[in-house]
Amino acid sequence: MKLKDKRGETLLEVLVGLLIIVLVMIMLPSAITIAAKFNKQAKDKDTSTMMQRATLISDAKITVSYTFNGNNSVAIPVNAYESEGYYFYDFK
Missing domain, CATH: 2.10.70 (Complement Module; domain 1)
Incomplete structure (x- = not known):
């Protein structure tokens, strides 16, 4: 019995998917670091503003x-x- 449907994932599709996953995994830590820096800057500015008004x-x-x-x-x-x-x- 022959398979009539030969659709499936090619090696190229698998490699592109892996590339996307790897790129996301590389960018995620730097995005978290940048967000933490912005959070610290906002907290420092908030404290500074509060001290000026106090x-x-x-x-x-x-x-x-x-x-x-x-x-x-x-x-x-x-x-x-x-x-x-x-x-x-x-x-x-």
């Missing part, structure tokens, strides 16, 4: 407590700011 509340201190062979605490001086109902700080 008003200094007062000098403040954050107390960090930790336990390791006893109770210890450390006071870290910071600048506290308020902007649009949000409070944030930066280290001196």
Whole structure:
């Protein structure tokens, strides 16, 4: 019994498909890296804009407590700011 339908994938079609897959796999990591860089730039710009609009509340201190062979605490001086109902700080 002979096959009447001889359609199928040729070697060229398989190679073109593999080429497309390889190109996508090569471009994907660089696209992710570029997106991460743009995300960091946007975050930095957002922080910068927020700091420009913020008003200094007062000098403040954050107390960090930790336990390791006893109770210890450390006071870290910071600048506290308020902007649009949000409070944030930066280290001196």
